[in-house]
Amino acid sequence: MTGAEMLSIAAFLGGRHAQAFPSFGSERTGAPVVAFCRLDDKEIRLREPIMQPDALIIQDATLLHQVDVFSGLKKDGYILINTTRTFEALGLGEFARDFRPERLLTVPASELAMKHVGRPVPNVPLLGAFAALGGLISLDAVQAAIREKFKGAVAQGNMDAAREAYEIVMEQEKKAEAHHA
Numbered sequence: 549m550t551g552a553e554m555l556s557i558a559a560f561l562g563g564r565h566a567q568a569f570p571s572f573g574s575e576r577t578g579a580p581v582v583a584f585c586r587l588d589d590k591e592i593r594l595r596e597p598i599m600q601p602d603a604l605i606i607q608d609a610t611l612l613h614q615v616d617v618f619s620g621l622k623k624d625g626y627i628l629i630n631t632t633r634t635f636e637a638l639g640l641g642e643f644a645r646d647f648r649p650e651r652l653l654t655v656p657a658s659e660l661a662m663k664h665v666g667r668p669v670p671n672v673p674l675l676g677a678f679a680a681l682g683g684l685i686s687l688d689a690v691q692a693a694i695r696e697k698f699k700g701a702v703a704q705g706n707m708d709a710a711r712e713a714y715e716i717v718m719e720q721e722k723k724a725e726a727h728h729a
Contacts, residue, residue, distance in 0.1 A: 551605060551671040552583035554693055555685065558675060559587045561696070562689030567592045587684055601625060605678060607657070607670050612638055623647065626681045628717070630657040630670045650724035653677065655713045664709035665702065676710025680717035687714050 556566035567586045584598045603626035606617055612629075621627070623646065629635075631654045635644040644652050655677040657670030665672075672694060679687040687710065694706045 550583045551674055552585040554671055554675055555585045558685045558689040558693035561692045562685050565592050571597055605674050626651045628677055629654045630674060632656045650721050653717050653720050655716050660709045660712055665705040672706040673709045673713035676713035677717040680714045
C-alpha cells in the first residue's frame with residue numbers, strides 16, 4: 549500500500565473525501581514512483597494528475613536533484629522530506645527562501661520506522677508528520693487508518709512511529725514560527 553493510499557484512508561476515516569492514485573510513466577523499472585492524493589470536504593469528481601500540489605511528501609531525498617519534484621508546488625505549499633538533514637544541507641537553501649519556513653519540514657521517517665517497526669519503511673511516519681501540517685488530517689485519523697491496515701504489535705509500532713513523527717514536526721513548526729515572528 550502506498551503512502552498516498554494510506555493518506556486517503558486516513559482522510560476518509562476523518563470525514564473527508566479522498567482520492568489516491570499512482571502515476572507510472574514510460575520510465576524503466578525501478579524509476580521513482582509519483583503518487584497523488586486529493587483531499588476535499590466535498591465529493592471529488594476530477595480524475596487527472598495534480599499539477600499544482602498544495603503539499604509534497606518526499607520519501608527519498610536522493611531524488612531532490614535528479615527529478616523536478618517541486619514542479620508546480622504552490623508558493624504557500626508544504627514540503628515534508630524524509631531526511632535527518634536540513635534544507636540547507638540538502639542543497640535547497642536558496643530554493644527554500646521562497647517559502648514560509650514553517651512549511652518546510654524534515655522528519656527522519658525511515659529511522660523512526662526502524663526504531664518502532666524494525667523496517668525502514670517511511671510511509672506511516674510521514675503520514676504522522678503530515679497530520680501536523682495544516683490540519684488536513686488528524687493524528688487520530690492516521691492512527692485509525694493504521695489500525696485498519698495492521699494488527700497487534702505491527703499496528704502499535706506504526707502508531708508509535710506516526711506519533712513521534714507528528715511530535716517532531718509540531719516542534720519544528722513551533723521553532724520556525726518563533727524564529728519567523
